[in-house]
Amino acid sequence: MILQASSVLPQRRGVPELSPTPNGNNVSTSSNHQPIFKLNPRNLKVFRALFYTPSVTATPGEVPWTSFLQAMKAVGFEPQKLYGSVWQFSPSGLDVEKSIQFHEPHPSGKLPYMTARRIGRRLNRAYGWASEMFVPNP
Template identity: 45%
Template sequence: RTPPWNERPRLEKPPPADLKYTKPLSIVFHDSSQEITGKFDKSTVTNRIELKTRGEASSKAEVADDESPVPEPEPQQVFGVNKNSYTIFQTLFHIEDEGATPGKIKWDRFVGALTNLGFSAQALHGSAWQFTPSPDLGLSRGIQFHQSHPDTDIPYDIARQFGRCLKHAYGWDGSMFKKK
């Protein structure tokens, strides 16, 4: 059986000397004759004048005259895709179309749409897939997506997230895809 509990006496150790406060922080011990705790006289403070080293600033009127004309934006690349791929991109980028209700899409159809566009698909470890663009697409980097599991359907909200990833990586939007 366990013996009854006996409280051991505590040994009080004095705190180290560097942690002891020599003066408590209170108004009673405020010494206005000392530099740190004394009165602050704002009139003794002088404003420092900073010298400009880069010359005078130009006015807004001069800046407006010096501006070069805004370059025309590059024409958007338009991809002609087949009907099946168009329905995938319609879901990814929410392209408005009469009679089409966006919903979940199959993973195989998603991979097929990107490969028809010019990407090569490679299954990596686990559920990760690497999509590498062909040189004729003119894209500088690939993109990875994770395959949904255990179901092979991509829910609508995840498909929209894939579309946002494509927009962020390549600047794509729904207006860039047309049916052939």
């Protein structure tokens, strides 16, 4: 007996098909609802460095670690030093459950531009955050 591969094995490549709804429309099951964070200028500067877009005129530089800690507190994370240079950021007051860890820069105490961008990409992958979610507090 020969089995057809397409009937036995699940699809592993390509874009999965969306399941049709009762009315016949294809609907994605994920929700794209993201919060908007209203931040003071200091915290906003940190997140603009993490999620740098060339359309903004200011070129980002290094980000002080203390400013990064304060900005993460402002958006609802509780920082906790674990061991060595590892810090864990646990959500408190956010609709996410998972924590994320980052290493404190040493010996300078400032996040270089490339490291800040890497942190921004990790926040994007973990929580779906992007630069347009951070706005100045009026």
